[in-house]
Structure formats: C-alpha cells, structure tokens
Amino acid sequence: MNVADLAAENLTRATAAGLDPHEYRHVTAELASVADWGQAFMRAARRHLVRAEQAASPISAGEHYQVAARWFHIATLGPYTDRTTADTGADTEGAVKSAAEAAAEADAAMRRALEILEPGARRLDGPSFTGWLRGPADASATVVVVPGLDSGKEEFHAVTSALLRRGLAVFTMDGPGQGTLAATTTVRPDYHQVIGQVVDALGVERVGLVGLSLGGYYVAESAAHEPRVAAATTVSGPFQLDWPALPPPLRNILAWRAGGTRAARDFVDQVDLSALAPRIACPLLVVDGGQDDISGVTDGEPLARLAPRGEYLLVPYGDHLLGNAHADWLPAVADWMSGTLASA
Template sequence: MTKFFDLPGILEATIGGTRSRAVSAGVDPNEYEAVTSRLQSIDDWQPHFRAAGRTHRALAEDASTAGRTASAAEAYLAASLWFHFSTTLPGPDRLGHAESADSYRKALQHSHSDAEWIQGADFVGVLRRPAAAKDAPVVLVVPGLDSSIAEFHTVAEALLRRGIATLSIDGPGQGELAPNTAPTADYQLVVGQAIDVLEQRRDVDTDRIGLIALSLGGYYGAVALAHEPRLHAGVLVSGLDRMSWPELPPFVTHTLVLRTGTEQAAKDFADRVDLSEVAPSITQPLLVVDGGQDVIPGVVNGEPLARNAQRGEYLSIPEGDHLVANARWKWLPHAADRLAHWLA
C-alpha cells in the first residue's frame, strides 16, 4: 500500500485540495496562501498550521484581556480552524484536536455566551439556539471522517439565521474525540444518544428534529435517518452510497487506518459502508447534494441514495468539489431553507 506521505506531488495536491474546504470553513484565503506558500514538504503541514493557530490564539488572549470580545471571538475561531486543519492529514496530531476544541469553546464564550456544551456517552456537542425563537426546531450537524464541530461553524450559522437551533456534534473518531475513539459504522446510536439528551430539555422543539451531515457524515446521517424515527428531515452533502477498500486512494485508506487504529479495522469499517439496503428505509424528506468534480476512487456518491430513498431529492453542482466547498452559495442557502420548510 503506497504511503500517503511518499506520493509524488503530494504537497501541491494537498494544498490545492484543501484550499476551498478551509476557506469555506472560515480560514482567510490570503492567510491560507501565505502559510502554505512557506511549506517545503508535506511534513511541514502540521507544524506550520499549528503555528498559525498559536498566532491567532495569542491575538485572542490579548483581545480578551483588553475587553475586546468581538476581536477575541474572531481570533479564537481562526485559531480553532488552523488547529483543526493541522489534523486533517493521515498522521497523528493529538494536540491539534484538543487545541482546536479549546479555542472553539472560547470563541463561542466570547460571541455566543448562551451556547451550551453537552457530553454524551459517545459524543460531545454544542447546542445553540436562535436569539428570537422559543421552542425552535433543532438540527444536528454531523461531521465526517476527518472533520469536526469547528469546521462546520458556518453551516450552523446559516441554520441559526433561519430560526433553527443547532446541535453540532463530534462522535467517535471525530474532532476532539478522535485521539481516543474509533469511528463507528453504527452512527445511528450516536445520533440516538444526542436526541435522548435533547428530549430532556424544554427550550427546543423535540418534535421537529432534523439533520445535516457532510462527507462521510453523509453515510452516518443516512443510517441515522433509516433507524431513528425521531428525525424528521435530512440533508446529506458529499456523502457516499458505498465504499470499496481495494480502490480507495492512499489519503482515505491511511486516514481510516489512523482513525480506526489498524488496517484490518479500517477494512472492516469500509466494508460496512453500503447503503444499498438502508436507503429504502429512509422515509423522511431528504436532500442529497453532490459536487460533479468530487470523484474519489472506490467511493460511490449520493445519487443512488437519493434515488432509492422514499422522498429523496438530488442536487448536483457540476463544478462542485468535495463538500461542494467551492460553490457553497449554490447549495447551503437552499439546503437551510429546505430544512426550515420541512421542520416548520
């Protein structure tokens, strides 16, 4: 199996492939160019990204001390994203996960003091409620293989602007839980735990719960919709219908090995990723979004899922890359509006 870090041209490919994902998450595009232009090899990725995170964290601490809460929130959020993207290569970066999570908590403390952190047996999440709404519907935001709560902050913001509460979660193998847990193909159990916690509250409407899930999270979201009747609608972005281990590129295989712990565990996980029997059980209204340029060997994208689900809609953005991050304006407002409509 070819090692990811040994692939020719891997630095340039990784810089180009991550650019739209990082920028759509909130990283300043000019700073991304400045940081990545200084990389001499792929081994420079983690130390330089974490250095950028430390720079923003220092700015945040200075602003916080001076009582400039808006600037502190912005800098802590930037720090969180730089620390997060230091972890997206298939190489260990245990500190990056913790630093990202800590900075994101501090960003919300300075910008959304009513945000609540919730811990379950297999997840950690942040609950945010729209300021002007009482008993709002709530949407779970589910990340993918190497993403996290912090990466989809802007997705949660789009939902909050439409009067929807959000519970963004990191489950096994994700975000701050990644260093000590392994991904699970039975993600419906994680979503079920999150809904159990929501049902104990009186400040959100637990009769109107939806889900938006991205990348491998699209698979997680699909199995959750199929097994969890308390979910009433879903959006899946750059998800996958099935996965074939022998055909997967090194980035995916080595990330799976890193996150699951062993090559055999990674193969076993990949074998479980198949929605052919699950899709017909999805009865909720469902929007599946794919990018036409998002072609990963060994991965079948979401069109079969949308076709086989009972109420599936399919939106393909021809020029879209993975996460359709390079054309987010073409799907995120539409997806947020659809969730608002379905949960109204």
C-alpha cells in the same frame, strides 16, 4: 504528494472552513514538506490566540478565538496525507499525538470564542459524542450537524451559521473517531446509536440532520433506523465504499480512524446504503458536486433515487464538500431544512 499539491487539494476545504485564503497561501508557501503541515497550521492558529489576548474589544477577541479554532482543526488534516504508516505498521505515535493536540486546541479555542460571542451556547457530552448546542432556547426545531471522516465540530461554520440565521437551534458534534474524540475512540458504522444518544441529550422529540462527507452516510444510516429524525440532508456523502479501489491516502485515514487496517476494511464493507435507503421514511435531500470523483466512492444519486422521499441536487462544478460552490447549495439546503422541519 508534494506540498504544492497538498495545498491545492485542501484550498477550498480550508477556505470553506473559514480560513483567509491569502493567509492560507502564505502559510502553505513556507512548508518544506507535507510533514510540516500540522505544526505550521498550529503556529498560525497560535498567532490568532495572541491577537485574541491583545484585542481591544471582547468581540474582536471572540472572533480571533473562533478563527484560531478553525486553523487548529485544519492542522489535523496534514499527518495523514501521503503517508503509508497506517498500512505498514510503522510508528505513528508522533503524528497521532500532533493531531490529537491540534484537535484539543481547536476545542479549547472554540469554547473561549463561544463564551464571549454566544454565552448561551451549551456544551453537551454523552457516551459517544460531544458538542455545542447553539441558537435560541425557544427555537422551533433543532438540527444536528454531523461531520465526516477527518472533520469535526469546528469545521462547518458556514452550514451552522446558515441554519442559525433561520432561527433554528444547531448542535455541532464530534462522534466516534471524530475531532476531540479521535484520540480515544474509533469510527463505527452503526451511527444511529450515537444519534439516538444525541437526541436523548437534546431533550427534543424530533431533529433534522445535516451530514457532510462520511457524515452523509452517518445521517442516512441514522435516518433509516431512528424514527425521531424528521428531515435529513447529505452533502458529498457516500452511497457505497469499495476498499480495493480507494486511493492510498484515504485508506490510511480510514486505518487511523478505525484503529487498524483490518478494522478499516470491516468498516468500509458496511458502508452500503442499498438496503437502508428504502427504509428512510423522512424527507431526504442529497447534495453532490459534479467534480467530486474519488475512486472507490459511489456518490449519492442512488440514495436519492431509492429513498421514498428523496430529492437530488447536483452542482456540476462542485468539488468534494462543495466548498467552491456555496451559493449554489447552502442557502437552498438551509431553506429546505427550515421549511421541512416547520411542516413536520
């Protein structure tokens, strides 16, 4: 994949994560190769850190720190693209170190942003997770936002903001192999064990879950096992994965996040909701984009059909994560989650 294709492929994801599209085009236009992605995006992030330090008001400083966190997060996406190192066994130390540095910088920038903009936000950590609890202390319900394979707690700000505006408390998290934990942990298919730890730490009786991309599988798997899940939404989540059919870049990402190709194949073999979908007792809303067509990935329609209380929302022109179609699903998902939890 060349630089232009990489930039185009990540445009809607980056802008949905909160990057200015004009700044994004300026940064990506100066890339000489895909290998420059991470460092270029970190330089852009650090420019926002400088703006934060020079800001005339605390609010402006907090906003710049928040934007910097998003640039640092998108910097973590580059090293995996168009590389075969995970399959060949070649040295990946430099790329892994760069991604880990960017994830740590994203975490630090978001911490500084929340200290200024939302001083009531609380950091919660557990054996297999870390994240931020935001929103009113007396919120009627709590929603956990679960990221995907190469995403993290700094990415889905639009989802988080939509839920916060409806008076919900929101826990945005990194789990095994995600965000700041990617450098020290690997992905696991039994994600309900992680969600169980999260609910214990939150100290609430029931939660709603929103999972994006592979996080959609994590959410559905958790809803099938964890009785404290009162409502669940998946966005671009896989129903099944087929290793031989997956495109090489995606196999590489899986190998990096799983700790090797063999572990990645074992993980993929377990991503299958056929038997679990009928066991999901809570209300379930499955959201797919009609233009989200990744080889080896079965989208969520069978999940909605097999779950006893499943609903299906298809946005015909939506891409993966539907960053190009927020108006067609995000307000509806936030209203559905708020209303479902209120009646649970």
